[in-house]
Amino acid sequence: MDTMRDRFIATTTQLLDEDPRLALVLAEISRDGFGRAERDHPDRVVNVGIREQLLVGAGAGMALTGMRPVLHTFASFLVERPFEQVKLDFGHQGVGGVLVSAGGSYDWPAGGFTHMAPGDVALMDTLEGWSVHVPGHPDEAETLLREAAAGDGRVYVRLSLQSNDRGRPVGGAGGFTTVREGADGVVVAVGPMLDNVLAATEGLYVTVLYATTVRPFDGRGLRRAAGARATADVVIVEPYLAGTSTGAANDALAALPHRILGLGVAREELRRYGQMDEHLAAHGLDPRGLRDRISGFLGG
Structure with a gap:
């Protein structure tokens, strides 16, 4: 099976x-695949080199001209390093674009902490008007x-x-999908965490919701x-912080007495x-x- 990044390259090349409105801005990462x-499109595929602030600024500039920019590099270099440009060049200027990251929280552990971004979604959550998709399979990544x-x-x-064994229908309204039903609690599995959540809750009488759009x-x-x-009782299992x-x-359950357990990547x-796999464990x-x-939280 191809990876999500492989599918991103193939899909974006076709798009x-x-x-003709679409443009791609790279910062060396994945350039070989494009x-x-x-x-074929030297005026719409731009590699700025290892200059991530310029990556975001150039993409936002293209958006100001009416183009639809797709920006790509590792999450730590796409969200964390140029965060000011993401906030101002896109948000403050009120233009749209697509940021596509690779690397996740710890896809390449040998790269060290500089190439890990468990806090990227939390950081994006401080900005207004961004949709955030976390696919769990290459098929879902292509649709989104x-x-x-x-x-x-x-x-x-x-x-x-990290990927689930099979893709599921996604897109459209972006709502959660019910995978299992039960009365003893609700477990929300985000993106590539679904297979592990299903294995972990086997035999537990819980509802499992699948989320590929979290914002x-x-x-x-x-x-x-x-x-x-x-x-x-709600457990949220996310592949980041x-x-x-x-x-x-x-906020969603404000009118209902509830308990929530948030599971994901620790701050340590x-x-x-x-x-x-060792980082997951x-x-x-x-x-x-x-x-x-999950069973300890639910009392069984």
Whole structure:
């Protein structure tokens, strides 16, 4: 199976052929994959080099001329390093564009903490008007990318090497999808965390919701899943900073007594390279770690 990043390259290359409004701005990362697109569309495929602030500024400048820019590099260099440009050049100027990251929270542990961005979604959450997509499979990434490229708004698409075994229908209104139903609690699995959540909750009588769009947050879908219970127990499992969406869930359930457990990447920096699976286990995001914490929270 191809990766989400592979699918991003193939899909964007095709979209550049089809849509003269589309432009691609790179900062060296993934440039090799866009060789044909760069040759075919030299005026709309721009590599600025390792200059991430310029990456964002150039993309926003293109948007001011009426183009639809797609900006791409690792999440730590797309969101964290040029955050001021994201805030001002897109948000303050009121223009749209598509930010597509790679690397996730720890896709390449050997790259060290400079190439990890567990706080990217929380940081984007401080800005107004951004949609945030976290696909869990290359098929979902393609659908969300096509919708983002065809639109006019500000969109962040977070890609990862971690992937579920199969893709699920996504897009459209961006609401949560019910994968399992149960009465003992609600577990929201974000993007590539779904397979681990399903394994962890096997035999537990809980509702499992699947989210590939986390902003806007589907508060209505969460309230519907909570149902008419006197109280609601909710666990949110995210592949980035733990607790990123607990505030949004609290707001959605304000009229209902509830408890929320936010699971994700801990704030503690892991200072050994290891592999991605070892980072998942260290943060308790593997099936065993999730099982212990979810069942403990739900009291069973």
